[in-house]
Amino acid sequence: MIKDKEKYVSHINDKDQILNMRKLLDKIEIVIDKHSIQSTDFLDPYSRRLSKSILNRFDNISYSEDGGLINAERKIISIYPDYLSFEKIQAPIVPLSISGNIEGLTHKDFLGSLMGLGITREKVGDILLHEDDAQVMVDDSISDYIIFNLKKVGNKNVKVESICREEIKKGKEDYKEKYITIPSLRLDAIVSSTLNLSRNDSLNFIKHGKIKVNWEPISKPFFEVNEGDLVSVKGYGRFILSRVFGKTKRNRVKASITIFK
CATH class of the missing domain: 3.10.290.10 (RNA-binding S4 domain)
Incomplete structure (x- = not known):
């Protein structure tokens, strides 16, 4: 049990982030008490910086970051007992490929279509645009839902399928x-x-x-x-x-x- 959780968030002024960091503390507590592995949602660099300011205050846990690519903007933090090996930790990420007649579609178009399915931003990582497809990193809890329900991006028909991590490639920036x-x-x-x-x-x-x-x-x-x-x-x-x-x-x-x- 973590005593006096408020002291761990006393340095944070952002009200939204205080709520997120309290959730992080709950996960840390589960890792310590249950000797299990816990993962956050996808976090931007600012949220991860705040998370690490709390995680680094606990000696009996370790953590790793993963966003599909090393230089990913949005990443999941996996938290685990310090006696576990880093190599055994796998973040719950599924990379998806969205293909079809996607010429002219933007990052906002893909994100908007995903949000239109009722998916929250926290469950979606980086969206990598290429000539033939867009690769999207998503939480494994929603990957099947997206595969079966995302039929259009903008007004264009698309096909969604899961891919291997080895197929992930850096997106182009416009x-x-x-x-x-x-x-x-x-x-x-x-x-x-x-x-x-x-x-x-x-x-x-x-x-x-x-x-x-x-x-x-x-x-x-x-x-x-x-x-x-x-x-x-x-x-x-x-x-x-x-x-x-x-x-x-x-x-x-x-x-x-x-x-x-």
Whole structure:
């Protein structure tokens, strides 16, 4: 039994993440008490960073991360007694191939069709787009359901089948570069210029928790974005502040943005 669970989440301010970390503590408790293996849902890098800040405080457990590919964005954390061998731990991931006339379909199309089946985002890992198919990492509890029920993505007929892990390959990324000049590297300024929004709209998005930097919700408009930071805006997609070139004669910041389609 874990005593005083609240002390393990006292350093977390994100209310949604506090709930997730309490679930993590429940799994840790099961591993310790039952000497069993427990797995989380698919977690983004921010959630995994918070998870590890808790997991590393327990000496009698070990854990591993798996998302299908080594550089996967979304991964499952498997938690197990420290006496078990890492090689024996297999995360409950099933890779699926979605094929058919998929030309022109985007990451959002595939994710939207999966959500349309009543599947939660936490049960779906990375979606890897290729010329002939899209490979999707899913929790093994829903793989059969998807295979038998996903018939269309967008308005196009598709076929779904499970594949071996050895068949997983890195997906292609569709993006465009945009050059901007902004008064500063403040989050609201960068979002406004990149997405052609008013400064007031950007401020409202930040206020209502619709913007994340490196997967972490940001509530302060004066938050400064750094080179390489990934910014996501709900309903608008994601972009990276790829490079800062310096300042213009009018003291404005010159930068390049990589916008993912």
